[in-house]
Amino acid sequence: xxxxxxxxxxxxxxxxxxxxxxxxxxxxxxxxxxxxxxxxxxxxxxxxxxxxxxxxxxxxxxxxxxxxxxxxxxxxxxxxxxxxxxxxxxxxxxxxxxxxxxxxxxxxxxxxxxxxxxxxxxxxxxxxxxxxxxxxxxxxxxxxxxxxxxxxxxxxxxxxxxxxxxxxxxxxxxxxxxxxxxxxxxxxxxxxxxxxxxxxxxxxxxxxxxxxxxxxxxxxxxxxxxxxxxxxxxxxxxxxxxxxxxxxxxxxxxxxxxxxxxxxxxxxxxxxxxxxxxxxxxxxxxxxxxxxxxxxxx
Amino acid sequence: xxxxxxxxxxxxxxxxxxxxxxxxxxxxxxxxxxxxxxxxxxxxxxxxxxxxxxxxxxxxxxxxxxxxxxxxxxxxxxxxxxxxxxxxxxxxxxxxxxxxxxxxxxxxxxxxxxxxxxxxxxxxxxxxxxxxxxxxxxxxxxxxxxxxxxxxxxxxxxxxxxxxxxxxxxxxxxxxxxxxxxxxxxx
Numbered sequence: 001x002x003x004x005x006x007x008x009x010x011x012x013x014x015x016x017x018x019x020x021x022x023x024x025x026x027x028x029x030x031x032x033x034x035x036x037x038x039x040x041x042x043x044x045x046x047x048x049x050x051x052x053x054x055x056x057x058x059x060x061x062x063x064x065x066x067x068x069x070x071x072x073x074x075x076x077x078x079x080x081x082x083x084x085x086x087x088x089x090x091x092x093x094x095x096x097x098x099x100x101x102x103x104x105x106x107x108x109x110x111x112x113x114x115x116x117x118x119x120x121x122x123x124x125x126x127x128x129x130x131x132x133x134x135x136x137x138x139x140x141x142x143x144x145x146x147x148x149x150x151x152x153x154x155x156x157x158x159x160x161x162x163x164x165x166x167x168x169x170x171x172x173x174x175x176x177x178x179x180x181x182x183x184x185x186x187x188x189x190x191x192x193x194x195x196x197x198x199x200x201x202x203x204x205x206x207x208x209x210x211x212x213x214x215x216x217x218x219x220x221x222x223x224x225x226x227x228x229x230x231x232x233x234x235x236x237x238x239x240x241x242x243x244x245x246x247x248x249x250x251x252x253x254x255x256x257x258x259x260x261x262x263x264x265x266x267x268x269x270x271x272x273x274x275x276x277x278x279x280x281x282x283x284x285x286x287x288x289x290x291x292x293x294x295x296x297x298x
Numbered sequence: 299x300x301x302x303x304x305x306x307x308x309x310x311x312x313x314x315x316x317x318x319x320x321x322x323x324x325x326x327x328x329x330x331x332x333x334x335x336x337x338x339x340x341x342x343x344x345x346x347x348x349x350x351x352x353x354x355x356x357x358x359x360x361x362x363x364x365x366x367x368x369x370x371x372x373x374x375x376x377x378x379x380x381x382x383x384x385x386x387x388x389x390x391x392x393x394x395x396x397x398x399x400x401x402x403x404x405x406x407x408x409x410x411x412x413x414x415x416x417x418x419x420x421x422x423x424x425x426x427x428x429x430x431x432x433x434x435x436x437x438x439x440x441x442x443x444x445x446x447x448x449x450x451x452x453x454x455x456x457x458x459x460x461x462x463x464x465x466x467x468x469x470x471x472x473x474x475x476x477x478x479x480x481x482x483x484x485x
Contacts, residue, residue, distance in 0.1 A: 171427075195438055212438070213335050216431035295424045 003272070007093045011268050014086045018266050021081060025074040032067045040064040078262040083127075086271060087258075094275070098131035098282065105141040110166050114248035116178065116239045117159045120145035125164075127258045133282050134291035140165035140281055142257050143250075162236060162252040163281065169218075169247040170290050172297045175211035176243040177218050179227065181252075182206055198224045204231065205238070218242045226288050233280070233287075245297075249284060257281075318455045325443040329464050332436035336467075339429040340389055346425070347372050350418050354399065357409035361402050367395045386467075396422065433467045440464045 003011065040063040047056045083102040091100050105125025112119055123145050130139035143164040146156040178191065182204055191208040194215040201224040209215035219227075231238040236253035258277060260270050285291065351365055371392045375385065400419070409415050444463045447456040455461075 171424075197434065197438075212332075212435045213428070213431050216434045217428055220427070220430070294420060295427065296420050 003090075003094065003268075007090055008268070010089050010093070011086065011271055014089075015266055015268070015271075017085070018078070018081060022078065022262075022266075025078070029067060029071055029074065032070050036063050036066045075262055079259065082260050082262060082266065083258075087274065090271065090275065091278070095131075095278075095282070097133065098129055098278075100278075101128045101130075102126060104128040105143055106139055106164050106166060110139075110248075111143060111145060111160075111164060113244065113246075114164075114166070114241045114250065115176070115243065116180075116241050116248060116250055117145060118147055120159050121148040122146040122156055129278065129281070133285045135293055136168050136170070136285050136290045138165060138167035138282075138285055140284075160239075160250055160252060161254060162250065163234070163257055164251075165249040165281070165284055167247050167249075167285055167288075167290055169242060169245055170293050170297060171218065171295050173214065173218070173242055173245055175209060175214040177207065177209040177211075177215045177241065179219070179238070179240040180206045180208070181231065181237040181239060196224060197221070198228075200228055201225075204228060223288065230284060230287055247288065247290070249288075315455060318452045319459065322443070322446050322452060322456055322459075322461055325439070325446050326461065328439045329436065329443050332432065332439040336429065336432040336436055339425055339432055343392075343422070343425045343429070344372065344375060346418065346421055350396075350399075350422070353412065353415050353418060354403075354409065357412065357415070358402065358406045361399065364395060364399050364402060368392065368399065371395065393426070437466050440466050 040060055043056070043060045043063060046052065047060060080102070083100075087102075088100055091098060103126060105128050108120070108123045111117075111123065123143070125141050125143040128139060128141040132138070140163060142162070144161045145159045147159050149155045149157045176191070177194075191210045192212065194207040194209050194212050196202055196207060196216070196219060198221065201219075205227065207215055207219065227238060227240065230249070230251075234251045234253060236251040239250040239252070241248045258274055260266060260274060264270075347368060351368060354361065354365060371388055374380075374388055375392070380388070400422075403410055403415075443461075446452045447461055447463050
């Protein structure tokens with residue numbers, strides 16, 4: 001993706017500032033190591049020498065851990081800095097119709113109204129993109145939805161982790177149609193299984209719907225091809241539902257979307273890669289041809 | 299006591315036969331049901347035609363031939379005594395005539411810009427895509443029924459009770475041949 005001169009100047013100025021912050025953090029880290037490691041050593045000797053109790057052992061570990069804690073705090077503040085100071089202004093320039101909020105995600109109600117997965121008991125996500133692309137209103141973000149499995153506090157099972165997109169569907173829907181990737185998600189449904197003509201689609205997906213005709217109205221031969229292509233493009237497992245005038249696309253993929261490796265050198269290329277990734281996600285709307293509005297719903 | 303085992307076997311066989319018979323009936327009804335959904339869409343299209351003809355006449359009176367063909371086909375479809383194959387042949391002709399009309403529209407900028415016509419065109423596209431979905435559903439139901447009538451052992455029951463295989467819905471030739479029309483309707 002080629003950026004304009006204006007965007008390039010924003011990126012260059014910000015990369016400069018980021019590098020300065022990184023150096024500052026690295027310096028801080030070095031100082032912390034210089035102080036904390038000898039201090040932890042001295043504490044350890046004292047614990048042995050004076051035969052001190054449990055609390056002091058904890059203190060030794062804590063002092064020893066300070067540099068690592070500091071490193072991880074610095075890392076996350078750099079990630080935030082990249083998103084806030086680099087991505088938001090760059091996107092504002094190149095995709096003015098899209099709002100990016102790094103800390104928010106697609107609301108849980110939307111996730112639940114897709115009816116693709118079980119109701120999660122713990123739900124989080126980040127990197128919310130929303131706006132209008134062509135004629136289609138959409139929002140997408142990373143989502144991690146989990147379900148509590150036992151009575152213990154930390155027993156959670158992941159229901160879904162990946163990219164979740166909600167968009168306004170271009171045809172009127174009165175019924176519900178679900179597309180599950182084969183070998184993933186719900187293996188049965190309250191609805192009837194619909195068999196479609198495309199053999200590749202049939203081997204990749206299972207379709208359920210409460211109305212066979214509407215399922216085929218939604219899943220036209222070209223829509224089937226597009227869903228196959230989308231799954232390949234993202235190297236992900238694809239789940240989709242068409243209900244309540246919306247299309248919900250869930251791409252299960254452990255890859256951390258829209259994130260830069262802040263430990264490596266931040267270059268223009270890195271930002272270009274992230275923007276390209278966002279562009280591919282917005283491209284789902286083109287891929288599914290949601291902007292073609294030749295039906296009664298405009 | 300000695301009759302229990304043979305009786306049990308007979309009962310199991312009878313239940314299996316009833317099951318197969320019922321499933322064939324279910325499949326046959328599904329074919330009928332799918333056919334009726336095609337019918338609903340054809341009726342909707344039929345009702346839309348007078349409006350379409352009037353609107354096109356206003357702007358594109360020169361396209362007499364296509365318009366007359368459409369009127370003629372519509373009048374033909376109104377006759378009650380049509381056999382279903384004749385009717386489908388006429389509906390297919392109508393589809394190709396409507397497609398032809400849509401192509402000539404390119405020559406009439408006023409017509410293309412008319413809000414009324416745009417609305418009609420959207421309705422027609424909607425109906426055509428619903429129609430295509432209904433046809434595909436019908437074909438899937440026919441496939442299901444025909445599979446039942448050819449596979450063992452349901453083919454035996456099928457033959458015994460005089461079930462008949464159904465024919466698939468052929469895509470109208472015009473839709474197959476004309477890429478432009480396909481792009482317009484087949485979405």
